[in-house]
Amino acid sequence: MIITRAPFRVSFCGGGSDLPSFYEKYGGCVLSTTIRKYMYLTLHNYFYKDQIVLKYSQTETVKSYGDIQHKYFRECLRTMDITGVEISSAADIPAGTGLGSSSSFTVALLQLLHTYKGEFISKYKLAKDACDLEINKLNEPIGKQDQFAAAFGGLNYYEFLSNGFVKVEPIIMEASSYKRLEERLLMFYLGGTHSASNILKEQSENMKNIDKAKIQRQMCEITRILRDELQKNNVEAMGELLRENWELKKSLAKGISNTLIDGVYERAMKAGATGGKLLGAGGQGFMLFYVPEDKQEAVEKSLTDFRKMNFEMDNSGASIIHVDRDDF
Numbered sequence: 001m002i003i004t005r006a007p008f009r010v011s012f013c014g015g016g017s018d019l020p021s022f023y024e025k026y027g028g029c030v031l032s033t034t035i036r037k038y039m040y041l042t043l044h045n046y047f048y049k050d051q052i053v054l055k056y057s058q059t060e061t062v063k064s065y066g067d068i069q070h071k072y073f074r075e076c077l078r079t080m081d082i083t084g085v086e087i088s089s090a091a092d093i094p095a096g097t098g099l100g101s102s103s104s105f106t107v108a109l110l111q112l113l114h115t116y117k118g119e120f121i122s123k124y125k126l127a128k129d130a131c132d133l134e135i136n137k138l139n140e141p142i143g144k145q146d147q148f149a150a151a152f153g154g155l156n157y158y159e160f161l162s163n164g165f166v167k168v169e170p171i172i173m174e175a176s177s178y179k180r181l182e183e184r185l186l187m188f189y190l191g192g193t194h195s196a197s198n199i200l201k202e203q204s205e206n207m208k209n210i211d212k213a214k215i216q217r218q219m220c221e222i223t224r225i226l227r228d229e230l231q232k233n234n235v236e237a238m239g240e241l242l243r244e245n246w247e248l249k250k251s252l253a254k255g256i257s258n259t260l261i262d263g264v265y266e267r268a269m270k271a272g273a274t275g276g277k278l279l280g281a282g283g284q285g286f287m288l289f290y291v292p293e294d295k296q297e298a299v300e301k302s303l304t305d306f307r308k309m310n311f312e313m314d315n316s317g318a319s320i321i322h323v324d325r326d327d328f
Contacts, residue, residue, distance in 0.1 A: 001044040002115050003322040006108035007034035007314040008092070008099035009149035010187070010279060010288060012238070013245040014223035016252060017216055018143030018160050020135075026213065028160040029223045030145040031171070031230075034153045034314040037092040039104040041112045044324075049084035052077060056089045072106055075137050080113045087112070093309075097189070098280020103146030106130040107318050115320055126318060127151035127166070153317025157227040169227075177233040182313050184235065186273075186289045186299060189307040190264060212252060219248050239274025239290035246277040261287070264303065271295065271302040 009032050017028025046053055054060040054073050068074035073087070087109075095101040107130045114121045121129075130147035134140045144166055148158055152168055155178070159167040173181070222245050229237035246265075250257045261278055264287055268276055272295025279286045286309070291299050300308060 001042060001322065001324045002112055002320070003040060003042045004108045004112040004115065004318065004320050005038040005040045006104040006111070006150040006318040007153055007316065008037045008039070008101060008104055009034045009146060010099065010185075010311075011145060011149075012223075012277075013226050013241060014219055015145065015249065016143070017220050017223075018145040018158070019141075020143075022213065022216055023143075023160040024162050024164075026217055026220075027162050028143075028216075029220050029227075030158045030160075031156070031223050031226050032145060032149050032158070033155040034149050034317065035099075035311045036314045037099070037311060039092075039101060039108050039150075040090045041105075041108045042088045042090075043085050043112050043116055046084050046086045052083055053086040055087070071138055072102070072109065072133075075133055076106070076109050076113060079133070079137075080110075080117065082113055082116065085116070096285070098278065098285030100146035100149060100280075102140070103130060103134065103142075104150045106134055107147060107150040111318050111320065115323065123151045123317060124166075124168075151318045154315045155230075155313060157223070171227065171230050173230055174233050177230075177235050178313075181230070181235045181238065184238070184290055184292060184296075185311075186291050186296060187279075187309045187311060188264070188268075188287050188289075188303050189309055190260065190284055190287060191306075215248050215251055219245055222248075236274075242275030242277050242288070242290055243269075244275075246275070249277065264306065267302045268299050271298040273299050 011030060011032040014028065014030035017023060018030055022028055050063055052062050054068065054070060056070060060069060062068050065074055065078040068077065089105065091101065093099055093101065107126055110126055110129055111121065127148040131144050134142060144160060145158055148166055148168060155171045157169040157171060222241050226237060226241045257278065265276060268289050273289040273291045276287060276289035279288055289299060
């Protein structure tokens with residue numbers, strides 16, 4: 001048996017600049033962290049070597065790749081040419097809630113299949129191959145930040161160069177500052193799940209508009225400022241820069257925000273949060289706030305109708321957490 005996992009991510013600033021329609025013209029950048037909430041995948045040999053069993057929210061037993069309904073399983077297994085296995089997935093957080101679950105799944109699955117074949121794969125190639133599968137083979141209208149976050153893990157600044165290369169720069173902070181940042185981030189689940197595709201398609205199309213591209217470039221500048229401030233251990237900058245980034249992001253496409261999201265944001269800010277944003281492309285899912293310790297009780301009371309999710313930041317990235325070598 002082999003078990004792999006990949007973390008979910010929380011994106012702070014710069015989301016959208018990792019779309020090809022933007023970074024190929026202007027270059028992009030994102031600052032994010034992964035959290036200790038994971039996508040898990042388990043594989044073991046199946047009794048019938050000409051069959052594949054897949055267990056997720058459904059169960060599939062097939063004899064050919066073309067019969068697989070789950071498109072991520074189908075493309076990964078076809079690409080890696082693997083049969084005679086049973087693969088199961090489990091996650092700490094539901095899909096479609098704005099934490100990059102599809103890319104966490106893809107990264108964990110590719111790591112799982114390479115491990116099964118006895119192959120080493122670097123974190124960069126893991127992220128690059130996940131991008132290729134999702135963006136080029138499955139034609140998902142998404143960017144690159146989620147795959148790189150899931151593969152590398154940690155609090156990082158990602159730079160998306162116009163030639164397609166991605167630079168990964170860890171944010172170096174004092175341990176006390178890192179802990180303070182972690183303690184001042186509060187996350188609330190607004191309910192529901194969504195597909196980011198329609199919003200991201202519109203956002204990508206809008207990058208042809210000079211004014212929209214200008215807004216995205218402003219978001220990149222905020223991202224660079226946040227990187228510099230965090231590396232100076234100025235954790236307090238997070239709140240204000242999250243606020244600025246969110247105000248800009250809402251103008252990039254329809255559906256990013258709505259009356260529910262705006263109402264939650266306003267309540268948290270009045271109670272003492274200094275900044276926040278919706279995680280993911282928009283519409284539903286989790287909201288993140290930066291809240292000083294002395295205001296956290298008030299913010300939590302203002303949002304008692306929503307579930308608070310406690311979390312810690314992750315540094316491990318995609319990992320192989322179990323291999324039973326007797327089976328392989």
